[in-house]
Amino acid sequence: MSHRIKKTWKDRLSRILPFGVGVTKPKHFRDMLGIIWKNRDNLGYAYKVLTKGVCDGCALGVAGLHDWTISGTHLCMTRLNLLRLNTMPALDVTLLENVAALQKLDNAQLRELGRLPFPMVRERGAKGFRRISWDDANARIAAKIRATTPKRWAMFVTARGVTNEIYYMAQKAARFLGTNNVDNAARLCHAPSTSAMKHAIGLAASTCSYKDWYGTDLILFFGSNPANDQPVTTKYLHEAKALGTKVVLVNPYLEPGMKRYWVPSSASSALFGTDIADYWFPVSQGGDIAFLYGVLKILFAENWVDERFIRERTAEVDELKSRAAAFQFEELEAQAGLDRAAMREFAALIRDAKNAVIVWSMGLTQHTYGADAVSMALNLGLARGYVGRDKCGLMPIRGHSSVQGGAEMGAYATAFPGGKTVNAENAKKLSDEYGFTVPDWPGLTSPEMVEASARGDLDLLYCLGGNFLRTLPDPVYVRDALANVPMRVHQDIILTDQMFIEAKEEVILLPAKTRYEQDDGGTETSTERRIMFSPEIPRQVGEARAEWKILRDIAAAVHPERAAQLGCETGGKMREEIARVVPFYDGFQHLAKTGDAIQYGGPHLCADGTFPTADGKAHFRTVPLPNLQKAAGEFEVSTRRGKQFNTLIYAEIDPLNEAPRDAVLMSTDDAARLHLIHGDRIALVNRQGRYEGRVHLAPIARGNLQVHWPESNHLLRRDLRDGPSGAPDYNTQVRVERLVG
Numbered sequence: 001m002s003h004r005i006k007k008t009w010k011d012r013l014s015r016i017l018p019f020g021v022g023v024t025k026p027k028h029f030r031d032m033l034g035i036i037w038k039n040r041d042n043l044g045y046a047y048k049v050l051t052k053g054v055c056d057g058c059a060l061g062v063a064g065l066h067d068w069t070i071s072g073t074h075l076c077m078t079r080l081n082l083l084r085l086n087t088m089p090a091l092d093v094t095l096l097e098n099v100a101a102l103q104k105l106d107n108a109q110l111r112e113l114g115r116l117p118f119p120m121v122r123e124r125g126a127k128g129f130r131r132i133s134w135d136d137a138n139a140r141i142a143a144k145i146r147a148t149t150p151k152r153w154a155m156f157v158t159a160r161g162v163t164n165e166i167y168y169m170a171q172k173a174a175r176f177l178g179t180n181n182v183d184n185a186a187r188l189c190h191a192p193s194t195s196a197m198k199h200a201i202g203l204a205a206s207t208c209s210y211k212d213w214y215g216t217d218l219i220l221f222f223g224s225n226p227a228n229d230q231p232v233t234t235k236y237l238h239e240a241k242a243l244g245t246k247v248v249l250v251n252p253y254l255e256p257g258m259k260r261y262w263v264p265s266s267a268s269s270a271l272f273g274t275d276i277a278d279y280w281f282p283v284s285q286g287g288d289i290a291f292l293y294g295v296l297k298i299l300f301a302e303n304w305v306d307e308r309f310i311r312e313r314t315a316e317v318d319e320l321k322s323r324a325a326a327f328q329f330e331e332l333e334a335q336a337g338l339d340r341a342a343m344r345e346f347a348a349l350i351r352d353a354k355n356a357v358i359v360w361s362m363g364l365t366q367h368t369y370g371a372d373a374v375s376m377a378l379n380l381g382l383a384r385g386y387v388g389r390d391k392c393g394l395m396p397i398r399g400h401s402s403v404q405g406g407a408e409m410g411a412y413a414t415a416f417p418g419g420k421t422v423n424a425e426n427a428k429k430l431s432d433e434y435g436f437t438v439p440d441w442p443g444l445t446s447p448e449m450v451e452a453s454a455r456g457d458l459d460l461l462y463c464l465g466g467n468f469l470r471t472l473p474d475p476v477y478v479r480d481a482l483a484n485v486p487m488r489v490h491q492d493i494i495l496t497d498q499m500f501i502e503a504k505e506e507v508i509l510l511p512a513k514t515r516y517e518q519d520d521g522g523t524e525t526s527t528e529r530r531i532m533f534s535p536e537i538p539r540q541v542g543e544a545r546a547e548w549k550i551l552r553d554i555a556a557a558v559h560p561e562r563a564a565q566l567g568c569e570t571g572g573k574m575r576e577e578i579a580r581v582v583p584f585y586d587g588f589q590h591l592a593k594t595g596d597a598i599q600y601g602g603p604h605l606c607a608d609g610t611f612p613t614a615d616g617k618a619h620f621r622t623v624p625l626p627n628l629q630k631a632a633g634e635f636e637v638s639t640r641r642g643k644q645f646n647t648l649i650y651a652e653i654d655p656l657n658e659a660p661r662d663a664v665l666m667s668t669d670d671a672a673r674l675h676l677i678h679g680d681r682i683a684l685v686n687r688q689g690r691y692e693g694r695v696h697l698a699p700i701a702r703g704n705l706q707v708h709w710p711e712s713n714h715l716l717r718r719d720l721r722d723g724p725s726g727a728p729d730y731n732t733q734v735r736v737e738r739l740v741g
């Protein structure tokens, strides 16, 4: 059976009826009017954000309304939905005087209350928060840091619109205060890519540019749904398809937005849609490694690999080759959920592709074997020499606007600025640069911070944005852990429900400026390594302060006698320092206005065939097959995102597949086997908990289910993480129970 996507009668109909009449699809133009209405009290500022700022949504990257890939307008609903965060007025802080009422609201309702305008404190036993001065807030936090030891406090930095400068100051302040317990949201998404890529090619960034999608023979998407997560990629794909590029999906679910999309800024696509994917390989959750072993087994056996590239530019292929040869297809088929004919069909596509770009996302990374799965995608790319040249590349596509820069700036428990490993040698070098002693021990990763809180090993947990309560597995455990810390600080622009968990001593809220309000502007690094300048678009809400200044002020308050060592008195001075400390950012200190950008490393990394590894070669990695433990009758469950940005949910119904938030995506075969129909109420049950939802029939691999995140987080095991990187596993196994009524 071919895995080429067949056109249904609905597909054919949508090519005749304009604007996708009668088909499930986003209503872009209607939704845009809704956004204008929502921002009507501050349209002038909204316009400035859209025309001058670097988007605070995903990491595709756009300055104003233009990017470096397409000639027309670059805009999507994710960005427009985020706009209100930047235009909304301050909330009424008297609401915070009693958190009991606020605890009844969900995060979407809390967001609608408005911006956090003033520093607030809630002491143990108090019903709610009261306003305090910045001096008081800084003094309280400084006193706590002075009273504890560097290993007993930690700082988490979210990916919400955070600039490179904020990440940089977060890590510098933490290290100035003696701790490496500073980590960022990249830990939860692409940390497995970082560890696998560093081993394979010596760096942890996309080796190519988006332009390489145009006219490449193949774009392979593994565990990726860019139509939802990086919407303007559909425009890139629309143009790539016109040049003959084939798009291949390897994913349990045939994401509707990747099958067909209506690109609003392209007249032909807005009217009649664009067929995006050509092939869909419905791999079972956790089956990517086995599937790719099957593909490599065929590629090596048939000699459909780039022998010269392998011989001259790589190492460690022999072990991989013999491991692939030793596997029996039956074993690989059982895990992959795809048979050897599918593996051969995929291998033939590879054989016929002189060029290809391999793109992957959370479907590959967020597993206990996430780094291994990424290594297999890299093995495939190296076997064919899809790196360092035009129309080829290895691309860990990023979902949040600032995660690429987070680790590069060193806001990472295991890496200093420049992505340098935390060890004694690198700590000494950074100490010499900074003029103070930088600790040389690896810090706590984000999930470890919560574990340390649960054990009573932290006196202070500082959260710059984020919401551990919603983003990490096992929310009951997380709630108890957060309650077990004497002091928590939440530096944020809006309220989230984790703020209302009472601490042992006090919870402090610090009002932050948005990305666009940051004093002296800031920069973001996109997936394609483009560092873009976003100028300050002045606006003052209450007493909100620039995020990097808040961090610097607190560090200075702890040790006023040596505050001068912090340097970075202005954004410009900080960028000059970063350009020195992170040499591949050199040049970005001269960026000054909207549209100013540099792409570090140029369009292709490793373009000369040498890799920044110890021996200058790329390295294959032989990985084990995962130990998948599904009992008879159980389903594999993946968590998925709907109409949301991170945990910010914008619609109860996903406009791409009409799935409500409680939908349980299930194949028609599985539903028929269980005598279920669309809309039936079911419960997903495992040792961790129970999740009730409704059957939502969908094109998904048999034996697989998908449910929305974060609602289903209580089904996930908190102890399952990718070994090398510590990224949590956001998948599980369940049995299905029918509910009556």
Ligand code: SF4
Pocket (backbone or CB within 6 Å): 055, 056, 057, 058, 059, 060, 061, 062, 074, 075, 076, 077, 078, 079, 229, 230, 231, 232, 233
């Ligand atoms: S695709 Fe990403 S970068 Fe582009 S406008 Fe949308 S959210 Fe912003």
